[in-house]
Amino acid sequence: VDLRGCGESSVGWPTWSRTAIAGDLRVKRFRQGMLRLLGTGAFRSVPFWRSYLDVAYPGVKPADWAERLGRIDSLLREPGRMKAMQGMGRSAPTDAGAQLGNVRCLVLVVIGTLAPDWADPYAEGSAIVDALPSGLGRMEMIEGAGHYPHDQFSDQVVSLMLAFLRPEAAHA
Structure with missing residues (x-):
């Protein structure tokens, strides 16, 4: 990210104040x-x-x-x-997070790219997968979905779930 007038940014700004620059950098949907x-x-x-x-x-x-x-x-x-x-x-999310290391089955984490509760939905989903025992978790992002991707884009979520479950069904 180049600040106003710096690097490859344009130079025709009406103001150069720190407040204006901070407004440029603010994440509008954060929290x-x-x-x-x-x-x-x-x-x-x-x-x-x-x-x-x-x-x-x-x-x-x-x-x-x-x-x-x-x-x-x-x-x-x-x-x-x-x-x-x-x-x-x-309730604090720490109680659920503390149990992730005890999970013994495969986990599919489906998260919307526009989930409003996290500054970075990708990082949130990745942290969940990383806290699971190695090899048990997989994350999928649904473009344009918010906190409820299973409801907004149910067909996509079902497709992801079926693809996730098929290899396991073959071993059962």
Whole structure:
């Protein structure tokens, strides 16, 4: 990355301030999901959760999106539902991460390239595979998918899963 006017960048910028340069370098989608999740938990807010889902499903939404949101709204207003969501949100990911070394079966990690909860979805998926015992994990990225690639691009995920499982089925 070349800063304004430096290296191979253009020279016709209206300002050269550090603030402007920092704005050029800022990752616009960094942690968008996390901020909304914090709002959901802190304020027991269904609208915050809906705003998270909007970021978690970038681009194409499922055909029944409006109906799903209505169902989600209704369910989250039932007694105990938001408390359960808060409990899940407050749990640290370290407990699951600590168990990855104990996995004994093959693992396919499917992650969206636009997953909003990580600055670098590729690095996140790679870290999971690297924490598994050697040779057990494989990662696949779904271009344009967010946090829920299995829902946004179900045909692609099913194809990846079948290709992943076929060699194992032959050995069974």
